[in-house]
Amino acid sequence: MAKDMFLFWGSGSPPCWRVMIALEEKNLQGYQHKLLSFEKGEHKSNEVLDINPRGQLPAFRHGPNAINESVAACMYLEDQFKSQGNPLIPSDPAEKALAYQRSIEALTVHQKMVDIVTYNRRVPEAERHEAAVKRDKEGLGSEFGVWEGYLHKTGPYIAGKNFSMADVVFFPTLALAFRIGMKQEKFPKLSSYHNFLKERPSIKATWPQHWLQNPPTFDPLKDV
Template sequence: MAKDMTLLWGSGSPPCWRVQIMLEEKQLQGYNQKLLSFEKKEHKSQEVLDMNPRGQLPSFKCGKHILNESYAACFFLENQYKSQGNKLIPDSPDAQALMYQRMFEVLTLGQKMLDLVAYKFRVPEEERHDSAIQRNKEALTAELKLWEGYLNKTDSCLAGKEFTLADVVFFPVIAVIFRFGLSSESHPALAKYYNSLKDRASIKATWPPHWQEPPELDVMKTI
């Protein structure tokens, strides 16, 4: 069945990485894949636009179904392959409620991370303001404090002991934040979480290839 799937992806993009982790977790290795370069603007190529009219990665096809949104791909794969690989939506209402709540809070964290990391790419030079960068920094600092608190209260994973969809969507974001210099000393619970999961099979197998090189930014050092 994985032969019927095609993933176009970019290295280091949290949404792409989520789909890759998901496919590993559900034992759907062997899918068709193609690594594209954001730098060369390959995400705006006709090949991508044919699958994804916004020209974004991931572009993911599962049989005849288009599931370009990473959360959509996660939910669909979990639902279609319930009994294959790891079960990623817990049955207990307590863990399920916490999983859903954290999963969608991740969107806020991801947005605040991007507002800082991608400021130069998203805002034309003549519209940039130091005051905006400072505000984005403060917003991310406050946001990370919340997550540090959440992780202080859980057992190993975001919604309890088990690895769930919440971790699939959260881990790539927190990994980018650490790559760009977040201090482990001032965020011990986040660092513990990151270190306990970075060698998980699904994550190790899909580690962004260009991360073998040192990062170009250390924008998180001052958080």
């Protein structure tokens, strides 16, 4: 089954990482994959565009089916391989509702982080509007504060007592946020969650290799 799958991915990209975690959780090791460089523009190559006309990663194919939105790919894998590996969507209606809610809601915090990172990369420091930067960072801090509160109420996982799709979607964003400067001491519950989950086999197996090899060189979230 996994041999019919192909994933184009970029190291450290939360959307790519989500799909890789889901593949591990569903015991779909052995899929074909190719690591591409964002810096070299390899995600705009014809081989990616053939699968994803937007030229974005991840670009994922299972047989004739192309699924390029990361959460959709994760949901697809859970649906197609329900009885294999670890269940990512609970059977209990209340738990299922919360897992779906948090899975989609996690895209909000991810986008808030992406907006800050993109602005820092593309806009020269002399041209930045500090009031807007400050407002965006405060907004991201408040958003992570919401997730800190979720763990207080429903931990140890982000949608309750069991690992679920919500963790697959949310964790890579949190890990990147801590990687690029967000202070763990400001969010003790999220910090504990991060340190707990990074030991999970599916996450250890897919941890970005360049994170292990190189210290971060970019810290746009140091004031969040």
